[in-house]
Amino acid sequence: MSDFRMPEDAAAARAVADAVTANVEQVLRGKTEAVRLALSCLLAGGHLLIEDLPGTGKTSLAKALATSIGGISQRIQFTPDLLPTDITGVSVWDPERRVFDFRPGPVFANVVVADEINRASPKTQSALLEVMEEDQVTIDGQAHRVPSPFLVVATQNPIDLEGTYRLPEAQLDRFLMRISLGHPDLAVEEEILTGRASAAVPVLRAVTSPEQIDRVRRTVATIHTAPEIARYIATIADGTRRHDALRLGVSTRGSLALLRAAQAHAVCAGRHYVVPDDVKATAAAVLTHRLVVAAQAEVRGVTAAAVLAEVLETVRVPTPVAAGRT
DSSP states (O other): OOGGGSHHHHHHHHHHHHHHHHHHTTTSTTOHHHHHHHHHHHHTTOOEEEEOOTTSSHHHHHHHHHHHTOSOEEEEEOOTTOOTHHHHEEEEEETTTTEEEEEEOTTSSSEEEEETGGGSOHHHHHHHHHHHHHSEEEETTEEEEOOSSOEEEEEEOSSOOTTOOOOOHHHHTTOSEEEOOOOOOHHHHHHHHHHHHHSOOOOOOOSSOHHHHHHHHHHHTTSBOOHHHHHHHHHHHHHHHHOTTEEEOOOHHHHHHHHHHHHHHHHHTTOSBOOHHHHHHHHHHHHGGGOEEOHHHHHTTOOHHHHHHHHHHHSOOOOTTTTTOO
16 A cells, blocks of 8 residues: 555645645636646646637746746747747757757756747647657757656647647647636636736745655555546546547547546545546546547537536446445
8 A cells, every 4th residue: 555545645745736726826816626627737747738718817827837836947939930949959069079069948847838839830849749748858869858847838829820730639639638717707807907906916936846746746646546436437438439429539548647637636635545526527628638529510519528528427426435435
């Protein structure tokens, strides 16, 4: 049995999660669920895609999360003329020593904010997606590891598509989660307006460290997952593969991603076991960007989110005892 299954360790992990969440919410009001999902993505060892309209706080969330965990953070503004070496780095010839020196690019950071990723060319996008998959950059046959923890938070605007390069499904799959923030409700927006008018924007400071995040990340995989929970996730995936409205359902990689996200969500809640609510809370963020709606269904206005909601509604939820809640 893993030491992390002890309640006191789960409580310590929750304290870290609560501190980061509270810190981020100083600049992003009323979006607790989105912040928790972003944090779960970090703790699960994945990467995050934030897709939403302009002015909803995409970059604010990414930068606040980077600041909260300390370490090194870099921001890359993606543009059509951005080159792969602008991200990964380049080898420069040193005439005195007669050798090539590697000059690391901005990807060598704990948190990399990739702003408007769909504005860069497919070749440049691929350079970032490669390091996301392998946690290293290979230049002239030499592998260079990126720091740990390593998180890419990419943003894109789904409506302003002029001069953009759409991420293919195979590349979207590199992101553990895709989330949207949406506009705040009326009360929260009024609070934001009055608060901004009367006080300066808060200056965030780190509330944890990369080493502490690494410790929690290494233990996420040890969170207890009962066989009934694994069967629940597998049944959800199978339901998407059999659905008539989908051309492409959830792969086994997607099932594993949902399991990791559910484990991280349990850690954020201070539990040392996964419950069905962890799966439900993370399913949409983990799975919808991995689904491809059939052309006939898309014409009828069917969306991936609607299909997933239907599948979740039809799959039997394990009881607390069966799910290992002991």
